[in-house]
Amino acid sequence: MYVNKFSSKLLDNAVNEFAKLPGIGRKTALRLVLYLLRQDVEQVNMFGEAIIKLRNEVKHCKQCNNISDNDICEICSKPSRDHSLICVVESIKDVIAIENTNQYNGIYHVLGGIISPMDGIGPNDLKIDLLEQNVAKGDVKELIFALSTTMEGDTTNFFLYKKLNKYNVVMSTIARGVSIGDELEYTDELTLGRSIVNRTPFESSI
Amino acid sequence: MYVNKFSSKLLDNAVNEFAKLPGIGRKTALRLVLYLLRQDVEQVNMFGEAIIKLRNEVKHCKQCNNISDNDICEICSKPSRDHSLICVVESIKDVIAIENTNQYNGIYHVLGGIISPMDGIGPNDLKIDLLEQNVAKGDVKELIFALSTTMEGDTTNFFLYKKLNKYNVVMSTIARGVSIGDELEYTDELTLGRSIVNRTPFESSI
Numbered sequence: 172m173y174v175n176k177f178s179s180k181l182l183d184n185a186v187n188e189f190a191k192l193p194g195i196g197r198k199t200a201l202r203l204v205l206y207l208l209r210q211d212v213e214q215v216n217m218f219g220e221a222i223i224k225l226r227n228e229v230k231h232c233k234q235c236n237n238i239s240d241n242d243i244c245e246i247c248s249k250p251s252r253d254h255s256l257i258c259v260v261e262s263i264k265d266v267i268a269i270e271n272t273n274q275y276n277g278i279y280h281v282l283g284g285i286i287s288p289m290d291g292i293g294p295n296d297l298k299i300d301l302l303e304q305n306v307a308k309g310d311v312k313e314l315i316f317a318l319s320t321t322m323e324g325d326t327t328n329f330f331l332y333k334k335l336n337k338y339n340v341v342m343s344t345i346a347r348g349v350s351i352g353d354e355l356e357y358t359d360e361l362t363l364g365r366s367i368v369n370r371t372p373f374e375s376s377i
Numbered sequence: 378m379y380v381n382k383f384s385s386k387l388l389d390n391a392v393n394e395f396a397k398l399p400g401i402g403r404k405t406a407l408r409l410v411l412y413l414l415r416q417d418v419e420q421v422n423m424f425g426e427a428i429i430k431l432r433n434e435v436k437h438c439k440q441c442n443n444i445s446d447n448d449i450c451e452i453c454s455k456p457s458r459d460h461s462l463i464c465v466v467e468s469i470k471d472v473i474a475i476e477n478t479n480q481y482n483g484i485y486h487v488l489g490g491i492i493s494p495m496d497g498i499g500p501n502d503l504k505i506d507l508l509e510q511n512v513a514k515g516d517v518k519e520l521i522f523a524l525s526t527t528m529e530g531d532t533t534n535f536f537l538y539k540k541l542n543k544y545n546v547v548m549s550t551i552a553r554g555v556s557i558g559d560e561l562e563y564t565d566e567l568t569l570g571r572s573i574v575n576r577t578p579f580e581s582s583i
Contacts, residue, residue: 178451178472179444185431188424192409203398205470207432208444215432218394223425225391225410226418238385238414245384264411266384 234305236281236298238263246270246278253277255312259302259331261285261324265317277315280305285318285327294330302331306338313341320347346371440511442487442504444469452476452484459483461518465508465537467491467530471523483521486511491524491533500536508537512544519547526553552577 182204189200207215231237232244235257239245246252246266256277260266266279282297305311316331318324332342348366349358358366388410395406413421437443438450441463445451452458452472462483466472472485488503511517522537524530538548554572555564564572 179435179446181427181431181435181446182444184427188427191424193412194405194408199400201470201473202400204428204431205468206399207428208435210432212432216429218397219425219429221387221390221394222410222413223422225387226413226416226421229385229387229414238388240385240387262411264407267407 231281234301235279236283236301237266237279238281251276255310256315257302257305257311257313258315258317260317261319269317277313282318282327285321285323286330287323287326297327299331299334303335306335306340309339311338311340313343316342316344318344437487440507441485442489442507443472443485444487457482461516462521463508463511463517463519464521464523466523467525475523483519488524488533491527491529492536493529493532503533505537505540509541512541512546515545517544517546519549522548522550524550 185204185207186197186200189195189203190197192200195203207218228240230239230242232239232247233242234247235244237244237246241248247254253276257280258269258275258277259280259282260269261282261284263281266281269275269279280298280302282299282302284292284297286292286294286297306314314331314335316328318327328344335342346369347362348369349355349362355363391410391413392403392406395401395409396403398406401409413424434446436445436448438445438453439448440453441450443450443452447454453460459482463486464475464481464483465486465488466475467488467490469487472487475481475485486504486508488505488508490498490503492498492500492503512520520537520541522534524533534550541548552575553568554575555561555568561569
């Protein structure tokens with residue numbers, strides 16, 4: 172079914188807008204729009220307004236670049252969190268993932284991307300200056316780099332290391348190894364190899 | 378990754394709204410919302426407004442119940458279309474599918490559903506009265522029932538047949554048979570059986 176012909180311009184517009192979203196084709200867009208048409212007017216207004224409001228009113232935390240309703244985000248403004256420990260991540264998705272582990276009590280720094288020459292993203296496109304400013308203040312003791320284990324992630328790690336090495340701060344990356352619950356047999360050689368090189372003392376792993 | 382914790386209420390709202398759409402979970406919702414956050418403000422406003430406008434301003438054609446920007450839809454208001462031939466369909470999706478064949482020059486009647494006691498949908502929930510009014514005017518010569526070949530579709534066909542039989546109108550259903558391009562070997566017995574019973578004279582099929 173080609174969904175290019177509609178008898179209604181309003182319908183056409185709405186389908187076109189939905190179809191611009193990643194992973195949503197015109198068929199799915201039509202399905203979603205027809206679903207919205209069957210909902211209450213208030214419900215649909217809430218949907219549209221939530222999106223408009225988000226884009227117009229959301230801020231980025233002035234300290235860590237995380238998404239926030241206020242100038243300083245909830246995490247940065249909590250006194251109970253360890254402000255001397257900064258976990259450097261690529262995007263807000265990573266903040267959510269780490270927060271969900273309930274294992275981390277430091278604060279974050281959201282770079283907003285990683286260095287990727289292929290995609291035309293250089294160091295100046297990322298919030299690296301803000302990170303350097305924060306580190307330069309002298310209160311930060313440790314930086315944990317939690318970036319993807321890709322060439323781009325490694326490049327970014329290395330760039331940050333070179334840039335921030337002059338400050339008196341410990342820099343580490345998150346541990347790479349065999350996933351919990353994974354069988355050795357099915358683990359790729361690179362990960363298995365690294366997990367042997369970076370083995371941890373038995374006592375500390377329990 | 379559980380995506381239940383956000384540092385931003387605005388983000389939370391937008392994700393919740395997206396996650397209400399059918400087939401979209403919280404993870405996909407977050408992905409779409411983060412995508413929208415990276416777009417221009419105007420772009421996102423257009424998206425939100427297209428949806429709100431659609432729901433608030435779209436009308437249903439007073440003649441055929443198709444979706445429309447005006448009181449009478451584009452199809453019904455075209456004088457070149459055969460107004461004595463009505464194709465009865467379940468939803469606007471079917472109108473789009475049939476329009477895309479470029480094989481039909483009559484008008485439509487959109488029931489807005491099919492009779493389905495399991496889902497609590499009875500004849501009164503459908504736009505059957507409107508269809509009867511149109512037929513009662515006497516200008517309609519033929520009704521084509523183009524509903525799904527399910528028990529619900531057959532029930533609706535039968536109900537419409539009983540209700541409209543008193544008027545001087547020919548009623549037919551679309552042909553069921555082996556799909557074009559399908560191999561007989563892989564066609565289900567019911568379809569194959571029906572296609573033999575309802576065989577068409579060779580000359581008319583070319």
